[in-house]
Amino acid sequence: MSSEISKNKYFRMGNPIYMRIFSFVLLLFVWQISSFLIQSDVLPSPKTVLSIFFNEMVNGEMLYHLGITLWRVILAFTIAMLLGTGLGIAMGSKKNVNIMLDGWHILLLNTPALVIIILCYVWFGLNEIAAITAVALNKIPNVLVTIREGTRAIDRKILQVADVFKVSYKKKFISFFLPQLYPFIMAAARGGISLIWKIVLVVELLGRSNGIGFKLNEFFNLFDIASIFAYTLSFVAVMIFVEYAIISPIERRLNKWRTI
């Protein structure tokens, strides 16, 4: 009887780890079946993709391009988060700053990513600065929206505590203001990193001679779909790593007091 209960618990649908594994296996299975039925280069089998993945990893080619792309992502992400957060706080707390910058912000928010990329390349040349600027400019308006909302939602009563006890301006900002903004910063970061790596690929495709985006374009011209899959897989793996090894632990730490 007791073993039956534990067995039920083992396979219970709600168990998150088994559900995840099951869902992943299901995906591989569907992929395998489809590629077997289609029998075409357009949809290579998981096995083909994996073998290319390991080959490219071993010969260092993939790691090189992966590293370049990752570096661009980190750089653009950092710039976009810093500027977006700074502007968001300024616009959320000062009415005049908001009125002044809101028009520019809406303009940038609604300019297609492709237009920004093309203009950056035209104005600054086909170089690294133009590439990073283009990516950051695409992300800043999104960060700004989230942080501005967060700043407007700040509990002034908590800030009053800092005023009454005369804590320094720096400490008031770091210990009384910023912690209230953390959930918004995390939301912006999470949305940011996935958007940024997608835009980085477009930037690389249009004007760089290295990085995943550049390689994807090359494979597209050669109609090498299996390699496209393999390179995509590599970057998705990196992003999953970033999510589970960096973002989630930070979020758990910041939200420790909520989860009681």
Add this chain to the structure above:
Amino acid sequence: MENNLKEKPLNTPHDLIVDILEKSYDNKSKSIRNNAIKNMKFNVPQGQFCCLVGPSGCGKTTLLNLLSGLDENLNGIIKYQDGSIPKDWPIGYMFQEPRLMPWLSVKQNVTIVTQQTSEEIELSENLINEMGLSKYMDSFPSELSGGMQRRVAIARAFVNKPKILLLDEPFISLDETVGNLLRQMLLKLWEQQKTTVIFVTHDLREAIYLSDRILFLSKGPSRIIHDFNININRPRKLNDKELDSLRIELISNHPEILSGKI
């Protein structure tokens, strides 16, 4: 209708002198100026426990904000006997709500308003122990009851050794038992530190139990309508007949005093 201000002679440097000619503020929704305080004059000797009692909306919170320096926009004087202003010295403030930071532990909530020297951290721990919260040092506010959160707020109010402690109806939403426990705890710390206390309330029973002196305020624009000393020895008992008879006497002499008329 002149009030009976019996001013004591001021002789210690941190006796508080308040002389507000007028305090008004803009009412944005109605685009008019509200007169909150007019011709309010009183002194509080250093170390006195002084209660302000008045009808709701009489500008008590406005007055506390002026005293604390949160609001510096007034026509009048608020200063200590030696000429310094309250803002020049440490101020303790206990708000109507505990106003703890939910992301900090109990201990961090108290130490955060200090410079976090080892002395101050020790004092924080002592105060939390005095409040009977030693087991909850590392708990988050969300794990505590409303009464316990207010005990943390009391500890925080005393941690910077304030020259003046301002309290804005801090025990208003608590049941009587918890409220009385906290009143006793407040008195205990006050007797240790002998800080000047301005305690705002509309509960006359609470005011008589706690204070050396009660200032009654009129409806807005607010002024002092009655200055009443309480000469009952401490420690006082909550169910002391003397407290109750004092209250009944006060009410029968001035039946409308709690609604701001005399």
